[in-house]
Amino acid sequence: MSLPLTRHNRPQQLLDAIDAANAGLDADDRAAKYHKLAESPYGFFRGTNHLYWADVWHDWRFALFGGLPETQTWLQGDAHAYNFGAYGHHDDRVRYGMDDFDDALIGDYQYDLWRLAISVVLDAQESVGLSHKGIRRALKHLVQSYHAEVGAHLRGEVPESVSVETAKGPLKPFMDKVERKESRARMLAKWTEMTEHGRRLKRPGKLANLPAHLDSQLRKAINEAYRQTLTGEREEAKDAHFRIKDTARRLAAGTGSLGLDRFYVLIEGGKDHEHDDVILDVKHQPGPAGAALMNGQEKRAWHMTFPHEGARHAAAFRAIAEHPDIYLGWLHLKGAGKAQDDKVFSVRERSPYKTDFPSHKVAGGKQYRQVVKQWGRILAREHLRGARALHPDDPSRFARAVAKRVDGRMDHAIELVTTLAVSYAECVAQDYRTFVEARGLA
Numbered sequence: 001m002s003l004p005l006t007r008h009n010r011p012q013q014l015l016d017a018i019d020a021a022n023a024g025l026d027a028d029d030r031a032a033k034y035h036k037l038a039e040s041p042y043g044f045f046r047g048t049n050h051l052y053w054a055d056v057w058h059d060w061r062f063a064l065f066g067g068l069p070e071t072q073t074w075l076q077g078d079a080h081a082y083n084f085g086a087y088g089h090h091d092d093r094v095r096y097g098m099d100d101f102d103d104a105l106i107g108d109y110q111y112d113l114w115r116l117a118i119s120v121v122l123d124a125q126e127s128v129g130l131s132h133k134g135i136r137r138a139l140k141h142l143v144q145s146y147h148a149e150v151g152a153h154l155r156g157e158v159p160e161s162v163s164v165e166t167a168k169g170p171l172k173p174f175m176d177k178v179e180r181k182e183s184r185a186r187m188l189a190k191w192t193e194m195t196e197h198g199r200r201l202k203r204p205g206k207l208a209n210l211p212a213h214l215d216s217q218l219r220k221a222i223n224e225a226y227r228q229t230l231t232g233e234r235e236e237a238k239d240a241h242f243r244i245k246d247t248a249r250r251l252a253a254g255t256g257s258l259g260l261d262r263f264y265v266l267i268e269g270g271k272d273h274e275h276d277d278v279i280l281d282v283k284h285q286p287g288p289a290g291a292a293l294m295n296g297q298e299k300r301a302w303h304m305t306f307p308h309e310g311a312r313h314a315a316a317f318r319a320i321a322e323h324p325d326i327y328l329g330w331l332h333l334k335g336a337g338k339a340q341d342d343k344v345f346s347v348r349e350r351s352p353y354k355t356d357f358p359s360h361k362v363a364g365g366k367q368y369r370q371v372v373k374q375w376g377r378i379l380a381r382e383h384l385r386g387a388r389a390l391h392p393d394d395p396s397r398f399a400r401a402v403a404k405r406v407d408g409r410m411d412h413a414i415e416l417v418t419t420l421a422v423s424y425a426e427c428v429a430q431d432y433r434t435f436v437e438a439r440g441l442a
Contacts, residue, residue: 029259038441042122044432047255050289057293066108070401074319074386077103079112080119086178088353094179096162103288104316117421127360134365139418141369145376169370187352200246207248221331229329243268260284279350285309310344319389
C-alpha cells in the first residue's frame with residue numbers, strides 16, 4: 001500500500017507534537033533538549049508535559065470521581081515526583097513540598113493526581129526497582145493519603161508543614177542534610193564571586209553575558225515595571241534594596257523548560273543576613289501546557305481573568321504555595337531571544353535551599369511508601385489552598401465535593417488511578433523508544 005491516508009497513528013502524532021512544541025528553539029537548544037529527553041522514560045515524561053495534557057484533556061474517566069465545577073482548583077499543572085523537593089526563601093527556613101508553578105492552571109484535581117501517580121510508577125521502576133506489586137501498593141498509599149488529607153480538612157484539622165522539625169521517614173535525614181549543607185552563603189559562593197567592583201555573578205559555566213541592549217532593558221524592567229507588581233513587605237522596599245549589581249543569562253536549566261529565555265539578576269538586598277545579596281530568577285512564561293487544549297470560549301475567559309502569563313503565574317503561586325515568595329512578580333521584555341516579540345517573564349528569588357529528594361537512595365518499598373504518602377498529602381493541601389483562593393466565601397466547597405464523589409468508593413478510586421498510571425507509564429516507555437529511535441538517539 002502507498003502512504004497512509006491519515007497521520008492518525010501514535011508514532012507520527014508523537015513526533016509531530018514534540019517537534020511542534022520545540023519549534024521555537026534554535027538548533028543547539030533543541031538538540032540539547034532532545035538529548036535530555038533521551039536519557040530515560042521518566043526524563044522523557046518530565047520534558048513532554050504537553051503530550052500528557054493532550055492525552056488526558058478529554059478522558060472520560062475524570063467524570064467518575066470529579067468532573068464538576070466544584071472539583072476544580074488551582075492545579076500544579078506538572079505534578080511529578082521530582083517537582084517535590086526542599087526549598088526556602090527569605091526566612092531561611094528549610095521546607096519540603098512543591099515550589100514550581102510554571103504550568104499551573106485551573107482544572108479538575110484528578111489531572112494532577114493522575115500525573116503524579118504516573119510519575120510514581122516511572123520513578124519506582126527506574127530509581128527504586130520496585131516490583132509490579134510494590135508499585136501498586138505505593139499507588140494505593142498515594143491515593144489514600146490524598147483523600148485522607150481532604151477528609152482531615154473537613155474535620156477541621158490543621159495541616160502540618162513538612163519541615164526539618166516535622167519530617168518523617170527518609171525525608172528526615174534528607175531535610176537535616178539540606179539544612180546542614182545548604183545556605184544563602186553557600187549559594188552565593190556557587191553563583192557569584194567578589195571582584196574589584198564588588199560581588200558579581202560568576203561566569204563562565206551555567207551563566208553567560210548579556211548583550212548590552214538586553215542588559216539595559218532588563219535593568220530598566222526590574223527597576224520600573226517589576227517593582228510595580230510586588231505585594232507585601234517588598235512592595236515598600238527602598239530603592240537601595242533593588243540596586244542591581246549584575247545580570248546574566250542562565251544556561252541549560254530544566255528539562256521541559258530547557259531553551260526558554262532565563263536570566264539571573266543580582267541585587268543588593270537588605271541587611272537581614274550576613275550575606276544579604278539576593279539572586280532574582282527571571283524566566284520566560286509561555287503558558288501552561290494544559291491551556292493549549294482549551295476551546296475558544298475557554299481561552300477568551302482565561303485571558304479576561306489573566307491578561308498575560310506573568311499575572312497567571314503570580315496568581316497561581318500565591319494561591320497554591322504554602323509560603324509564597326515575597327519577591328514574586330513579573331516583567332515584559334522585547335526581543336529577549338531571536339524573535340523580536342514581547343515576552344512576559346516571571347520574577348522570583350532563587351532559593352538557597354532548592355534540592356531534589358534523591359529517591360534512588362530509598363531502601364525498598366516500605367520507605368518509598370512513606371515518601372509517597374507525603375506526596376499525596378502535600379498535593380491535597382495545595383489543591384485545598386488553591387480552591388480556597390478561588391472560593392474564599394466557601395473554603396470547604398472543594399473538599400466536600402471531592403469527598404462526596406469518593407464516599408463509599410475508595411477501592412474503586414484507587415483501582416482507577418492505579419490502572420491508569422500503570423498503563424500510561426507503559427505508553428510513556430513505548431513513546432520514549434519511538435522517539436529515541438526516530439531521532440537517532442538510541
